[in-house]
Amino acid sequence: MADLPKPEELVQIDHSPSLHKGLLGWMDTPVRIREGIALYAGKPQSLEYVGMPNPREWNPLDEDWKLPENWKEIILDGLRERLDRFRSLKVFMDICVRCGACADKCHFFIGGGDPKNMPVLRAELLRSVYRKEYTTAGKIMGKIAGARELTYDVLKEWWYYFFQCTECRRCSLFCPYGIDTAEVTIIGRELLNLIGLNVDWVAAPVANCYRTGNHLGIQPHAYKDMIDFFCEDLEEVTGIRPNPSMNRKGAEILFITPSGDVFADPGTYTAMGYIILFHYLESLGLDITWSTYASEGGNFGFFTSHEMAKRLNAKMYAEAERLGVKWILGGECGHMWRVIHQYMDTFNGPADHLEVPVSPITGTRFENAASTKMVHITEFTADLIKNNKLKLDKSRNDNLVVTYHDSCNPARGMGLLEEPRYVIKNVCNHFYEMPENTIREQTFCCGSGAGLNAGEDMELRMRGGMPRANAVRHVHEKHGVNMLACVCAIDRAALPPLMEYWVPEVDVTGVHEMVGNALILDGEQKRTTDLRGEPLPGMEEEEDV
Amino acid sequence: MTLEELLLQKRDAIKARWLQAVLESYPPDSRRFFKKQKDQFANPVGHAFSTELENLLQEIIEPSDPERLRASLDRIVRIRAVQEFAPSQGLSFLFLLKPIVREVVTDAGRDEDLQREMEALSTRIDGAVLAALDVYMTCREKLYILRADQMKNQVSALLRRAGLISEVPSWDAASEEGSENHPLNST
Numbered sequence A: 001m002a003d004l005p006k007p008e009e010l011v012q013i014d015h016s017p018s019l020h021k022g023l024l025g026w027m028d029t030p031v032r033i034r035e036g037i038a039l040y041a042g043k044p045q046s047l048e049y050v051g052m053p054n055p056r057e058w059n060p061l062d063e064d065w066k067l068p069e070n071w072k073e074i075i076l077d078g079l080r081e082r083l084d085r086f087r088s089l090k091v092f093m094d095i096c097v098r099c100g101a102c103a104d105k106c107h108f109f110i111g112g113g114d115p116k117n118m119p120v121l122r123a124e125l126l127r128s129v130y131r132k133e134y135t136t137a138g139k140i141m142g143k144i145a146g147a148r149e150l151t152y153d154v155l156k157e158w159w160y161y162f163f164q165c166t167e168c169r170r171c172s173l174f175c176p177y178g179i180d181t182a183e184v185t186i187i188g189r190e191l192l193n194l195i196g197l198n199v200d201w202v203a204a205p206v207a208n209c210y211r212t213g214n215h216l217g218i219q220p221h222a223y224k225d226m227i228d229f230f231c232e233d234l235e236e237v238t239g240i241r242p243n244p245s246m247n248r249k250g251a252e253i254l255f256i257t258p259s260g261d262v263f264a265d266p267g268t269y270t271a272m273g274y275i276i277l278f279h280y281l282e283s284l285g286l287d288i289t290w291s292t293y294a295s296e297g298g299n300f301g302f303f304t305s306h307e308m309a310k311r312l313n314a315k316m317y318a319e320a321e322r323l324g325v326k327w328i329l330g331g332e333c334g335h336m337w338r339v340i341h342q343y344m345d346t347f348n349g350p351a352d353h354l355e356v357p358v359s360p361i362t363g364t365r366f367e368n369a370a371s372t373k374m375v376h377i378t379e380f381t382a383d384l385i386k387n388n389k390l391k392l393d394k395s396r397n398d399n400l401v402v403t404y405h406d407s408c409n410p411a412r413g414m415g416l417l418e419e420p421r422y423v424i425k426n427v428c429n430h431f432y433e434m435p436e437n438t439i440r441e442q443t444f445c446c447g448s449g450a451g452l453n454a455g456e457d458m459e460l461r462m463r464g465g466m467p468r469a470n471a472v473r474h475v476h477e478k479h480g481v482n483m484l485a486c487v488c489a490i491d492r493a494a495l496p497p498l499m500e501y502w503v504p505e506v507d508v509t510g511v512h513e514m515v516g517n518a519l520i521l522d523g524e525q526k527r528t529t530d531l532r533g534e535p536l537p538g539m540e541e542e543e544d545v
Numbered sequence B: 001m002t003l004e005e006l007l008l009q010k011r012d013a014i015k016a017r018w019l020q021a022v023l024e025s026y027p028p029d030s031r032r033f034f035k036k037q038k039d040q041f042a043n044p045v046g047h048a049f050s051t052e053l054e055n056l057l058q059e060i061i062e063p064s065d066p067e068r069l070r071a072s073l074d075r076i077v078r079i080r081a082v083q084e085f086a087p088s089q090g091l092s093f094l095f096l097l098k099p100i101v102r103e104v105v106t107d108a109g110r111d112e113d114l115q116r117e118m119e120a121l122s123t124r125i126d127g128a129v130l131a132a133l134d135v136y137m138t139c140r141e142k143l144y145i146l147r148a149d150q151m152k153n154q155v156s157a158l159l160r161r162a163g164l165i166s167e168v169p170s171w172d173a174a175s176e177e178g179s180e181n182h183p184l185n186s187t
């Protein structure tokens, strides 16, 4: 009889050894770059356009990554420079006691079971090289002191695992020292970019944002066309045709939202929600304009380097200055808010050409935005509701049983927890929270942020999003939840496939889509459908006529 | 004692050994975490394995409803299909049950009836493997569909606007002309 492997043997797989198998073991497991997990490489033209180093065609699955001869020197010099520049990095490199509190908090580890996705090991990628180069113990004792040489294989491992981190910061919440592995990833990627190691889903959006102002490279006329198209649709639904202004100089407020809201479903319905809201507020004194140039809230530079984040962030403020507005209202976006809240002031602030935002409708002064001059739309809308400025018919959202996904960046990056919930509860009747340890500060990432929202790494995304989806499934089974609300354009792109794989009964919406449904416009026709063109509760019959 | 009675009696021990064997397919850190963390939201994978292996075992010992068997398989296989496994490894967890059951039977003595029933049980496990294969393929196909849809969805509104997507008229529109609710029958 042929020598068949025993079942037990069949399941032995060469997963990487663990931290606990000796802190040393993990280092010796060579990286195996796999299709389905790895992202595509950035294209040379994307890099050339913004002057990034080493533009060339390359493939992460190939042996040869076509690096400059002195790549090691470039990386080590880069690391030294950043250790001087960022005190936090130096601290993060030195103080980790490997207590393991962060180890099981990363959604990629929780869903996938690859130990190299434990945040402590992700940071250890950089830390081991740091020890080797910059600590006496590491120089002398090498591996025993957790130090290792930066070899070609180590470099590949950096690239592979720094692009398996969504920079969501969940791990940092649990670290007794506040070590933020997301920041380690940010620096790791910045170093990799010095020798042209990046991914297409970041490099192309960066070049596009730089050129046309949005990540898809949509030109101004197409942007305007899309907004007009939404207005046509809105006229069908409400009988009223809004007339939003574009690039209007002298407006009081500039509105900036992720371009995903304008070009990709279901974000488009959220965009329609904004348009309805602004139309409603016009007669109450709202003076707002969209811009076809600042047509992207998302900052893909943030996934590349601090410098690139700064360059792209500056464009929004330059447009605000050009139009002469007083302040900026920002749409439902994720990392745009992390950049605004935590980096903008240092990058390009203070924005003295703007004024501290004051709601023209309620008179509320947004002191929290005193320096950045940029207000989140759910703060703005929550304030309107609180001051009784909106006429709302919640029952129009009665076919929705809603739960709310705290997008990582607004939740952990700027503490936006209550406002979206307040708005949701005021525009729909059926709302249920997911379990406590999966929401608010502890929210589980969608698994696709920070440039991972591509097609080729779908397997990785499904793994990483599994803990989030699991909590959604729980409320679906328990309360019949059928709609997952969020305030991030990447979520609106990433969560639908995640739901389709894990909980196909649940759909995804932005918060302002539900606002748009509930808002009662003066003189509107009797609505029979929602913004998606689907029958409103109780209107199914009339639809058929 | 029938095999069924024997296995039901030993069910907890069998399940515990099976779970342990399945977790062996992960590296030590992950295994430890999947096993130790009992919160179902902090550890969805470990929780799914623990509950669904129990349900599977029940269905294999005392089959009640093929849909229940399929549902349990789905919970486990959907996870394994996106983890670091080759397809054979992903599905091998079902085979791991055989030696465990066989050992229980052997310990109970060389009863011929038991051995015969063991054959039948073994066949049921094989059946479950085939059902699991279907689930596995559905999951992998879904991944590829999602991958293909990704590009389209990114610019869906734009494509529609530019008239680049021509949507097929709905069944209803077609049926206006004919009696049947399907375009092919409408002539």
Ligand code: SF4
Pocket (backbone or CB within 6 Å): A095, A096, A097, A098, A099, A100, A101, A102, A103, A119, A120, A174, A175, A176, A177, A178, A179
């Ligand atoms: S929780 Fe903090 S100190 Fe502990 S291992 Fe993680 S990073 Fe290191």
Ligand code: SF4
Pocket (backbone or CB within 6 Å): A105, A106, A107, A108, A117, A118, A119, A122, A164, A165, A166, A167, A168, A169, A170, A171, A172, A181, A182, A185, A445
């Ligand atoms: S993905 Fe999030 S939890 Fe995981 S290492 Fe990165 S920042 Fe930490």
